[in-house]
Amino acid sequence: MATWTIGNVTVTRIEEQLGFASLPPRQFFDGFEPEALARHLDWLVPHHYSPEHDRLVTSIHSWLIRTGRHTVLLDSCGGNHKERPGFPRFHQLQTPFLQRLRAAGVAPDQIDIVLCTHLHADHVGWNTMLVDGRWVPTFSNARYLFSRLEDEIGDPRRNPAADANLLRGTAYRDSVLPVIEAGRAVLVDGEHAIDDDLTIVPAPGHTPGHVAIWLANSAGCALFCGDALHHALQVHAPHWNSTFCELPEVARRTRRSLLERSEERRAAVFPGHFGAPHVVRIRAAGREFAPQFVEPDRA
Numbered sequence: 542m543a544t545w546t547i548g549n550v551t552v553t554r555i556e557e558q559l560g561f562a563s564l565p566p567r568q569f570f571d572g573f574e575p576e577a578l579a580r581h582l583d584w585l586v587p588h589h590y591s592p593e594h595d596r597l598v599t600s601i602h603s604w605l606i607r608t609g610r611h612t613v614l615l616d617s618c619g620g621n622h623k624e625r626p627g628f629p630r631f632h633q634l635q636t637p638f639l640q641r642l643r644a645a646g647v648a649p650d651q652i653d654i655v656l657c658t659h660l661h662a663d664h665v666g667w668n669t670m671l672v673d674g675r676w677v678p679t680f681s682n683a684r685y686l687f688s689r690l691e692d693e694i695g696d697p698r699r700n701p702a703a704d705a706n707l708l709r710g711t712a713y714r715d716s717v718l719p720v721i722e723a724g725r726a727v728l729v730d731g732e733h734a735i736d737d738d739l740t741i742v743p744a745p746g747h748t749p750g751h752v753a754i755w756l757a758n759s760a761g762c763a764l765f766c767g768d769a770l771h772h773a774l775q776v777h778a779p780h781w782n783s784t785f786c787e788l789p790e791v792a793r794r795t796r797r798s799l800l801e802r803s804e805e806r807r808a809a810v811f812p813g814h815f816g817a818p819h820v821v822r823i824r825a826a827g828r829e830f831a832p833q834f835v836e837p838d839r840a
């Protein structure tokens with residue numbers, strides 16, 4: 542199982558799916574420039590783009606972060622048995638995600654903290670599972686940390702527009718609300734320290750309440766940027782948004798600022814959807830940036 546080590550902290554990738562984005566790049570990216578894709582084909586194929594299918598390769602995974610004090614699951618993918626008729630990639634899945642988590646050495650009841658960078662359907666699914674026809678929290682001993690703003694926007698009872706958003710309303714009802722009703726949710730505002738190693742910071746744009754997580758210890762630094770960066774090509778083209786970014790101008794600003802900070806801090810960056818090897822460092826290339834992929838310490 543692919544694992545990266547930062548001092549006494551390990552980060553393991555728990556895969557749900559590795560496959561093609563549902564849209565071709567010209568529709569996936571707002572601001573797409575075909576010449577940029579053409580220029581980078583040598584490293585994009587095969588792990589980040591398939592010319593044959595004209596599709597980006599994207600991964601749906603969780604990051605399992607073991608800090609010594611806490612076992613944290615960051616983002617929880619699409620989940621099994623979820624009704625997502627508008628999104629074939631997430632509709633009625635049956636993946637062995639929990640077996641993969643166990644293979645990494647962690648049973649669901651050993652997760653201390655579940656953290657969602659935002660409340661889109663591909664980041665909350667395994668928060669719950671179907672038991673006797675009811676959605677119950679999958680990680681029975683965990684505190685689930687959600688951004689308070691995301692909770693407000695995602696809840697169709699308080700924001701009826703959430704029901705019109707394919708990524709929000711239904712996912713809130715089956716993957717967020719049952720966690721809140723079970724008393725397992727903690728809503729966080731602004732910057733929030735989880736322990737000595739991990740800090741949640743606001744990183745708005747992809748969604749208004751989107752957060753990122755910094756990991757820092759004496760051995761180094763990492764950034765879990767969620768969907769602030771969707772695809773490795775955006776390291777070269779930070780002005781491209783994904784079509785799913787809800788606040789386009791803010792998303793561009795946040796992306797650039799996270800790239801700058803990551804480059805300055807020599808951080809290993811763990812995004813939500815990059816293709817293999819899924820982790821990058823950011824190099825300055827003139828006035829631009831370039832990704833430098835980071836292989837796991839243990840495969």
Ligand SMILES: [Zn+2]
Pocket residue numbers: 661663664768813814
């Ligand atoms: Zn996502």
